[in-house]
Amino acid sequence: MASEQQQEIQQVLKRAMDQGLISRRQFLQAMATAGLGLAGVSVLGACAAPAAPPPAAATAVPAAATAVPAAATAVPAATTASTTERLLTPTFYQWIMDLHPSIPDFNKSFGDVNAQIAPVEGFNVARFVAEAKNQESTWDVYVGVTPFVEMGDLIKSGAIEPWDPYIPKEVLDDMIPSIREEGSIDGKLYSWPFFLDIIVQAYNSDITNKAGIPDTAPVDWDEYLANAKKVLDSGAARYGATFDAHGWRSLAPITHSISTDVYYMLEGDKSGQPLFDFEHPAAVQALEIMKQMLDLSSANALQPGATDGGVNQTPDEVAFGAQNVAYYVKYQNAPLRFAQRWTNPDALRIGALPKAKGGAGSTVFWTTGAALFKYGKNKEKAAEYMKALTYSPQIWKDSIGGTAASHPGQLPPYTSIYNEWKANPPDFLTANPWVQVVFGQLPIAKAIPNNPFGLNQFVIGQPIWETYLKGEEKDPKVAMAATKKAVAEAVLKAQ
Amino acid sequence: MASTTLSPAVARAHARRRTLRENINWLFVIPALIFFIGYSLYPIIQVFAISFTDYKYLNVTDPTHFIGLQNYIDALQDVKFQQGIWRAVYFTILFLPGVIFIPLFVAILVDRVKNRRLATIYRVILLIPAVIPGPMIFILWRWMYDYEIGPINVILVDTLHLFTFRNAPQWVGDSPLSIPAIAMMEWWWGLGYHTMFFLAGLASIPHEMTEAARVDGANEWNLFWKVTLPRLRPIMLILVVLRFGTAMAVIEEFIIMGGLNSAMPTYTWTVYMWHTAFSLGSWPQGYAAAMGWLGALSMLAVVAFLFWVFRDQDSK
Numbered sequence: 001m002a003s004e005q006q007q008e009i010q011q012v013l014k015r016a017m018d019q020g021l022i023s024r025r026q027f028l029q030a031m032a033t034a035g036l037g038l039a040g041v042s043v044l045g046a047c048a049a050p051a052a053p054p055p056a057a058a059t060a061v062p063a064a065a066t067a068v069p070a071a072a073t074a075v076p077a078a079t080t081a082s083t084t085e086r087l088l089t090p091t092f093y094q095w096i097m098d099l100h101p102s103i104p105d106f107n108k109s110f111g112d113v114n115a116q117i118a119p120v121e122g123f124n125v126a127r128f129v130a131e132a133k134n135q136e137s138t139w140d141v142y143v144g145v146t147p148f149v150e151m152g153d154l155i156k157s158g159a160i161e162p163w164d165p166y167i168p169k170e171v172l173d174d175m176i177p178s179i180r181e182e183g184s185i186d187g188k189l190y191s192w193p194f195f196l197d198i199i200v201q202a203y204n205s206d207i208t209n210k211a212g213i214p215d216t217a218p219v220d221w222d223e224y225l226a227n228a229k230k231v232l233d234s235g236a237a238r239y240g241a242t243f244d245a246h247g248w249r250s251l252a253p254i255t256h257s258i259s260t261d262v263y264y265m266l267e268g269d270k271s272g273q274p275l276f277d278f279e280h281p282a283a284v285q286a287l288e289i290m291k292q293m294l295d296l297s298s299a300n301a302l303q304p305g306a307t308d309g310g311v312n313q314t315p316d317e318v319a320f321g322a323q324n325v326a327y328y329v330k331y332q333n334a335p336l337r338f339a340q341r342w343t344n345p346d347a348l349r350i351g352a353l354p355k356a357k358g359g360a361g362s363t364v365f366w367t368t369g370a371a372l373f374k375y376g377k378n379k380e381k382a383a384e385y386m387k388a389l390t391y392s393p394q395i396w397k398d399s400i401g402g403t404a405a406s407h408p409g410q411l412p413p414y415t416s417i418y419n420e421w422k423a424n425p426p427d428f429l430t431a432n433p434w435v436q437v438v439f440g441q442l443p444i445a446k447a448i449p450n451n452p453f454g455l456n457q458f459v460i461g462q463p464i465w466e467t468y469l470k471g472e473e474k475d476p477k478v479a480m481a482a483t484k485k486a487v488a489e490a491v492l493k494a495q
Numbered sequence: 496m497a498s499t500t501l502s503p504a505v506a507r508a509h510a511r512r513r514t515l516r517e518n519i520n521w522l523f524v525i526p527a528l529i530f531f532i533g534y535s536l537y538p539i540i541q542v543f544a545i546s547f548t549d550y551k552y553l554n555v556t557d558p559t560h561f562i563g564l565q566n567y568i569d570a571l572q573d574v575k576f577q578q579g580i581w582r583a584v585y586f587t588i589l590f591l592p593g594v595i596f597i598p599l600f601v602a603i604l605v606d607r608v609k610n611r612r613l614a615t616i617y618r619v620i621l622l623i624p625a626v627i628p629g630p631m632i633f634i635l636w637r638w639m640y641d642y643e644i645g646p647i648n649v650i651l652v653d654t655l656h657l658f659t660f661r662n663a664p665q666w667v668g669d670s671p672l673s674i675p676a677i678a679m680m681e682w683w684w685g686l687g688y689h690t691m692f693f694l695a696g697l698a699s700i701p702h703e704m705t706e707a708a709r710v711d712g713a714n715e716w717n718l719f720w721k722v723t724l725p726r727l728r729p730i731m732l733i734l735v736v737l738r739f740g741t742a743m744a745v746i747e748e749f750i751i752m753g754g755l756n757s758a759m760p761t762y763t764w765t766v767y768m769w770h771t772a773f774s775l776g777s778w779p780q781g782y783a784a785a786m787g788w789l790g791a792l793s794m795l796a797v798v799a800f801l802f803w804v805f806r807d808q809d810s811k
Contacts, residue, residue, distance in 0.1 A: 122774075123774075129553065133555070157553045298660065299642070299662065300643070303665065303667060303668030303670075304752075304755075304759065309754055310756065319643055322644060324643065324660075452553075456775060459755060459774075460757075463758030466758060470669075493779075
């Protein structure tokens with residue numbers, strides 16, 4: 001009888017270890033606790049032969065989820081040890097801590113949290129992947145994942161697992177459907193959404209007033225460009241309009257304003273996720289709009305940013321922050337942050353992205369969320385933490401209303417929060433009418449699909465489509481065809 | 496004089512002690528050896544091994560295959576790699592003279608300061624940039640070179656009115672000035688450090704030698720070319736070899752100043768290698784390793800050539 005129990009325990013532990021729920025060390029500890037020390041060593045020895053790579057996260061996860069309770073009941077001592085070995089250890093992308101100074105206060109109030117800054121400059125997740133390869137993780141949850149950017153790499157490498165077994169159903173149901181879909185692959189939620197950003201237009205009304213332009217947001221690109229030219233011609237500012245040269249922040253949203261049907265499945269791409277069709281007429285038209293904007297922009301608009309591997313603190317941000325440009329295309333949190341330092345912060349206006357005449361009038365949205373490390377610990381606690389963090393009223397009050405330190409203006413992902421605000425509008429909301437403008441874009445906005453090349457397609461393509469913007473290539477169609485070809489080649493090479 | 500004869504047992508004991516004394520030195524080498532093997536040799540061998548495979552870091556489910564020299568063949572035919580090597584060569588050509596001749600000139604000037612306190616002050620001032628951590632230097636100069644708010648352009652446009660903000664120089668990014676601008680930053684950063692090398696070399700030249708040359712009628716110019724420069728040749732060799740290696744392999748500065756856009760002049764082979772290994776596609780590290788080895792081998796060839804150029808001609 002005792003032997004049967006021991007065998008059962010051994011099998012449960014072995015399964016838990018195979019599924020990555022416990023490490024080899026924890027396996028041995030648990031076996032020793034159950035009086036099966038030597039047997040554990042022999043099991044490990046048998047497993048050690050050709051180190052089988054961990055199974056693809058997406059398929060392995062459901063089994064792991066169901067195995068958890070069994071392992072927990074079989075060896076309570078071992079699992080208790082694994083969850084109490086360290087405090088809940090979330091790791092945050094640096095910018096989140098910079099923009100949201102209320103997070104450390106939240107962590108203190110939540111208690112027993114060892115929050116750290118993630119080593120992910122320029123979206124690089126090499127450290128997470130390296131740890132996952134060793135079936136370990138220094139952290140439990142990564143707050144800073146953007147689905148189309150690095151989520152694919154993290155899933156592919158087996159570094160993260162879905163939240164579904166841990167996230168409360170009411171939280172899942174409360175997520176705005178398009179946001180939930182954005183953070184999911186094959187119906188499983190990998191990115192617990194936190195901050196919503198939508199690409200919009202912003203303008204400096206002090207400059208546009210000086211140029212004699214009515215204080216309303218341009219409705220279409222023709223009006224936008226005409227106004228920007230008026231600013232430049234009148235000398236009201238150094239530049240008329242600017243944009244961020246990174247494709248996911250300019251080319252994709254401007255394309256979406258014309259059409260959202262601009263993604264295609266590349267034959268041979270095993271990801272099952274579509275890619276941006278650079279050759280689509282809407283994308284070509286968007287590039288032409290960018291070219292016209294560039295003529296009204298600072299000469300360095302295509303240059304890389306100063307931080308984060310060139311991704312952030314880009315020239316458009318410097319120009320808009322220094323009040324040198326009137327019109328601006330970017331996610332809402334950028335103009336809000338820079339206007340806070342203006343001589344007249346009230347001059348900031350935010351509007352929907354201009355439409356193309358007869359176009360879809362859409363834009364791009366994304367959320368920054370949290371990923372659950374497969375080899376992390378404290379998974380239930382991590383879910384509890386994320387729920388409390390993402391519903392924290394103080395964080396949303398500070399995000400929307402701003403603090404002395406920053407005005408990130410990022411929006412929550414939950415329906416119930418908006419419903420509550422609608423029923424009882426808080427002061428910080430009524431004082432910031434841009435929230436309704438920005439949030440109003442969400443129903444028509446579209447996320448960039450979660451292909452593993454979601455971000456890299458724009459990184460690879462940028463130098464090629466920019467040949468048109470720089471005048472090296474006269475025909476935008478040729479530039480975009482070359483871009484599509486280069487991206488397709490890179491995707492197929494990576495299979 | 497009395498002589499003593501050691502008994503065989505004592506003589507053996509002495510011999511043992513001597514052997515131990517002579518060999519115990521090897522014990523002290525062990526820690527360094529462990530670090531060398533663990534942090535240098537093992538990674539080098541590992542990178543060499545994976546350069547012959549199709550190893551992709553993110554593909555945890557797919558097996559890795561031995562593909563022979565395919566990565567090397569692909570890398571040699573890869574336009575981005577070729578372009579990246581030439582960009583690094585261009586940077587090195589600009590960078591090396593500045594880290595040799597400017598510090599040499601400064602060292603000769605500082606060496607002639609007779610007031611010891613003043614000479615120390617000069618040395619300390621020169622060394623200040625060398626003790627500032629690299630990333631701080633890069634961020635500082637990134638700001639200096641900023642198109643919009645950088646002090647250089649603000650002076651050129653607002654103070655000197657030489658340009659407008661529509662045509663002001665672009666010091667970073669996709670501009671012909673970006674590589675020279677980074678080379679200038681490196682000259683400034685390394686000036687004090689490299690000057691110290693030459694000051695040490697100058698201090699080793701016997702005073703009598705220069706005095707004798709002066710007595711023989713040598714002027715300052717002759718003194719520099721015939722006495723000082725030949726004696727500094729070993730220092731120059733060390734600097735040229737060290738700085739050639741670092742110049743060809745610069746990466747942080749290029750990523751901070753130019754990001755990961757392959758059109759930028761700062762997208763050299765090292766940036767491409769890193770980008771390939773840790774960001775692009777499935778992170779094909781086998782291919783990136785081959786690029787690394789090709790870059791390293793070409794650098795080794797140049798270093799061998801430099802050793803030949805700076806060989807000791809006194810021994811001829």
